[in-house]
Amino acid sequence: MGTGELTLAATRFDSRPLLAALLLGGVVVLAASIGVVITLGPASLSVGDVYAVVLEHFGLGSSGVSRIKDGIVWELRLPRTLLAAVCGAGLALCGAIMQSLLRNPLADPFVLGISSGASTGAVLVVVLGLGAGAVSLSAGAFAGAVISFALVMLLATGAGGGTSRVVLAGVAGTQLFSALTSFIVISSADAEQTRGVLFWLLGSLSGADWADVALCGAVTAIGIGVCLLTSSALDAFAFGNTAAASLGVSVRWIRLLLLTVTALVTAALVSAAGAIGFVGLVLPHAARFLVGPRHSRLLPTTAVVGAIFMVWVDAIARTVFAPQEVPVGVVTALIGVPAFAVILFRMRTSP
16 A cells, blocks of 8 residues: 555544444444354344344343254354454454564564464374363464464564564474474374364364353453553554654563564464464555554454454355355465455555
């Protein structure tokens, strides 16, 4: 995106009522999308049935649908669709934060090696039976993600800190844990285990339940809150570390706080849904085109746009080739690569 386009977007949404209207419209579109997406599939459901079931479970009237349809909506499709929305919002938000902190438009949540670490943790649980069944796949993935992040930050700190060192340490961490994952799968897994692990590594929401929605939703909500509270500091980072420090920003501690928040949010989402690429890379650019670079506007817009995007991506993944399901990571890549090519083309005149 060119500088003139950013300025135009920023001017257009300097008015808080306009921004509020945009966000409200986005939330309405998200709610409508969730209702429509849940109806897609072999079961005969209407949007009215979906909302009636939801209201009934909140004690507001009777849905009048069969127990089978109630179970399809409440136990299967609704938690899956909500988890898709949470993953889209969280990954897009983390992408916006990473691009601002590292001042790199190609940064995304997995630049810190979190995805690779989560993959290794999940494989250790599934293939080697680590914990003798006491450790779930999600817990193993989360532990692997946190360990990977800690190692990357240790390497970056030992190299002298700075954004470029963080990126290089992330690349090293990604390669290390990817190699460990491949080694474990090749040396220990049978054909069935390998297929299951690889499907999860490409991103899958098929096993979503209300516990995943609650955990990921809570972590993402906290992450959004922390990021919004530091939005002015993120604006200062756009001018460089020295300029941010001169404006009174505690550069070192703010960066550490936001990197940690980004790592924890990404780890929680990856542990529940696997590695879903391109959401954190592409969606922040789309939101920046809509509302400009100021983070008080950019962050909530990015979260809403990311949620809507992932809801429809998951719908495509589970319906287009039904009864065969496509990993959501494959769909995000197929959509994300052309979209990112367009973004790069539009940015060619940027300074």
